[in-house]
Amino acid sequence: MSALVSVRNLTRIFDVSKPWLNRLIERLPRALLKAVHDVSFEIEEKTIYGLVGESGSGKSTIGKMIVGLLPPTDGSVEVGGVNLFTEADPARVAKTRSDIQMIFQDPYASLNPRWRVRAIIEEPVTVLGGDTGGLAERLLEQVGLSASDAGKYPHEFSGGQRQRICVARALASKPKLLVCDEPTSALDVSVQAQVLNLMSDLQEELGLTYLLISHDLTVVQHMATKVGVLYLGRLVEEAPREDLFTSPKHPYTRMLLEAAPRLDGFGRQVDPPRGEIPDPINPPSGCAFHPRCPLAVDRCKSEPPQMRDIGQTRVACHMA
């Protein structure tokens, strides 16, 4: 198997300073927020890579850099060997762009309410000047809607049906990679089941590769081949699904799995996690997790842990 996506030392910094005049008057320093910090991973072709982490951990920022919506501050992303931000050949850039599609969390916000479903679905192909005859009808049937839905408007559909329309649109340009950012977070569980099943079916039928971003561990556990865990913009652990969920190595991963509510957790007394996610503008020194970590030693406060391999797992922790 070969890697379709290679993410190398990816870093993204946002300038979140107040306007310079306020800074001058209030004598504030520049505020830089490192949303993604030196993240490296690969996504094998025809697999599902799950990216988990709590709010603000940098999941969406990584997703946007992979689809080319946001330039990295440092490091690189290659999809099929092409780096969208440095590639000189416009034909390769165009080809790679149409190989990558994105599905967002909110199926209400991501469909233009004034367009008919046909126009919405065909747009990614229309902009490239491609042939769209019967395309929308075919895709609608593929995602479990009916060809006659092509003439309707988005408001005529329920949340789950709208997310199917988003999936149909994403498939229009025959992509290889789908970046799905919280694709079911806005949906009810019974509707989520419909969308997740559809995603699995399409992956098998079309040999797609997914980056599945979610804060819901059960969704990732159900879907992913391999899972990466983010904390404060850093990749702290990566492992095949089984390994990650049965023998997590990083103390943060363990904390997350322990805290997640279980369907069979009747009357379970959880030892609730300590503390909160720190301010990303002034992250802790050394290992960013050390103030909350039950295993932390002096070294953790000063020295940032490097990624290392333990079996099939990669983990960044001095004590793992």
Next chain:
Amino acid sequence: MAERVLRVADLTVEIPTRHAVLRPVDQVGFDIAAGEVLGVVGESGAGKSMTGNAVIGLLDPPARITGGQITLHGERIDNLPADQMRRIRGNEIGMVFQDPLTSLNPLLTVREQLTETILQHLPVSKAEAEARALAGLEEVGIPAAARRLDAYPHQFSGGMRQRVVIALALCAEPSLIIADEPTTALDVSVQAQIIALLKRLCRERGTAVMLITHDMGVIAEAADRVAVMYAGRLAELGDVRDVLTNPAHPYTAGLMASTPLAAQGHHRLNQIPGTMPRLDAIPDGCAFNPRCPRVADKCRKEPRPRVEEGDRASCWFPLQEAVA
């Protein structure tokens, strides 16, 4: 048997519209004992919030209670004048909503909000109220509470704000707390902290809790009993372990099977075909009948199956016989 704090019987809420009278809550009944957590689950639009809002007398007009009774410690509260109901809210019933900012005044410090609420509801001196405010913040686990008393809501993180709201809901020592999706906007680690807090308060103070959520995992861990709602009606009511492991109503069973389960690995998830009906198009008979795998003629024709004393599910053909 612990004292019954809340009893809701045959509660019906209606919204008159130009075309029809909608019924977002339709003859719902349950009760909650002291020290008990009743979970209320169901998908979006099932009528969970509407039920909670009816209990605390906060329905937005034109929605109003048109049938049934709500009693708190044996006294009816569904027909009280607004000012009396306002006293009961806060005094007897505490509220926690999904967005903590809706319950907090952005212009007042946490100290001011807590002491003001305490003085409103309890006959204590200002100094005593301030001492209680501090104790309240400590109880909900705000670190260095004394130093944070003079902070404003926006200076707290989302999880800390929700703790402040819980402290506020508790400061008059209510016997019932209604928590509507209190952790839905929070991260799992913070959610675990808030749920542990609610459970501890319930246990230590004997507070009755109505916990509204769409998260089955949260229900499993926090609730003693669970009410499953569908299209404004009660589909199933029972002990949380029974309902989740041996659902009687086909809707509950479908819901459980569509939840990605840890052990299932790569298997397909169960799908319930279709979606919940809109309030102006609720099918005759059992509201779930167009989506139900066990549907028979009776489900479409007979008036809806009712949950009677001892029944668990509102279904003509339940999967399990209730063990009364």
